[in-house]
Amino acid sequence: MVSNPTTVSYRLFASGYCTAHDRIVDPKNGRGKARFYAVWLLIEHPQHGLFVFDTGYSPRFLEATQHFPDKFYGWATPAFIKNEETAMVQLAQTGIKPSDLSGMIISHFHADHVAGMLDFPKIPVICHSAAMQQVLSVKGFGAVRHGIVKALIPNDLRERVRIITEDSVISNKAIMRNPDELFSLQFKDLFGDGSVELAQLPGHACGQLGIRIHTADHTLFFATDAVWRKSTLEAGILPSPTVKLFFDDWAAYKTTFSALRNYQQTFPTHRLLFTHCPETLTHISSFNP
Template identity: 45%
Template sequence: MVQKTELSISLFASGYCQAHERIVDPLNGKGRCKFHAVWALIFAPKIGYILFDTGYSNEFNKATKTFPERFYRWATPVYLNEQYTVKNTLHAKGIFPDDIKYIILSHFHADHIAGLKDFPNTPIICSKKAHDEVKNIHGIKAISKGILHNLLPVNYERNLLFIEDIADKRFVNQYGLEEFYLLGLNEFKLVSLPGHARGMLGFIYHSSTEHILFATDASWRYDTYKQNVLPKKVVKLFFDSWDDFVDTLQKIRCYELDNENVKILFTHCPKTLMLTHHAF
């Protein structure tokens, strides 16, 4: 077997939810659109496999069986082929839960953490700000912020590693985005993207051949981001901060303007879905 010597990243999708397209694109949206739950499998030669987010799993249906959590399912009905959950996708590749060395969570919305219970012992890297909110918010308020506590494994807190504590180096780049180097990696770093959810993270992957800013839910679509079309203001109800959301988008634009070859990817964008099963 050929030993891989470079960090590589592959994207996959586990299920999707649907919503009115007008929410995403108030100018041109029609009918309903899909929000695919994309996650990434990272292979770092000196570490092994790392997951970035975990997509939907059947745990979402279990966690939203009763009220008030059922409201979440009504608001965003989920479609999932069991074959494509993160666990089954990895299994088909001969990768088992114990092979995953870390799970990085961009934020705690259900479509990013629903696969977590399949990895009950894996260290979880997230932002302390994001987790502080999860700890301190309950009931309907939590649901309205996209947080379902039942998706979190028992005793998951003992597995938590906060990026603010473990970063090798952190600094604010020239575009105003805070970057975190971690785990001794050079070509992969996390980036803070506040607004959509408290303490939300994305990643920057910059190798000799690829430059990607995976900006998670900083926007839902590359097209609307490019045209400066903001989502319908009703989303303010579950966003953490509208001002930070707009500010983060502006910083990503500056980053893109200055880095000609960068690919800006968003978790739920149809363009990102087209890159699933493709290794960078």
């Protein structure tokens, strides 16, 4: 944690990982299997308190994918997570109980981001309205196809959602009509003080959000699954087209990818990180594979 009590601070954690073919991440240079660590954040705001941003895996994912149709999910992305690695246990090791949190921000409802949600009952959930509507409406194979395991989603989600980004998913049609905005990203000021912003990152998943945090000494832009590996962003290499099977919107994904390339060139000093990128792990003090 950055120690200045007057500014927002954050800390990165990882809870488990899954494996997939590296060629999916990097069709040009990928070899063998890649590990996708499930990284999440603890954020401390001086007035608004403690928040988690995503939760990583929990052994609950392994239980929930014992049966069909969720079993297909476990086959597609074999997951590895121990009890002592969960967000709840790692927070407990830093002296934080689930009830100490002011809320939980969910980037999107893919299982590797939300498998720990049930460990944090009652607290408010902040997510995109489109993501919430999708997670509440999908069922069976439809849920699996969208990367959602319903057993991991709290039954009272609708009642607990306090803040949602109402400006629905950025319309690609609008962007097409307005070429000047082709490389723009939209941010929403979460607390109204400019310290923490939620970024709309459409394409990978319905209503996907990233988070930008301005600490005392740097700006973090944690752009979740908009890119899996920073080196592919820098080289302009898109993931394998096979991801279209479960991505929400491939055209929107490519637009977001271009916007992030532009962002990196415009703000080279910002710490641009992604949930599953190996570089992100170097910023986790407790990371111990």
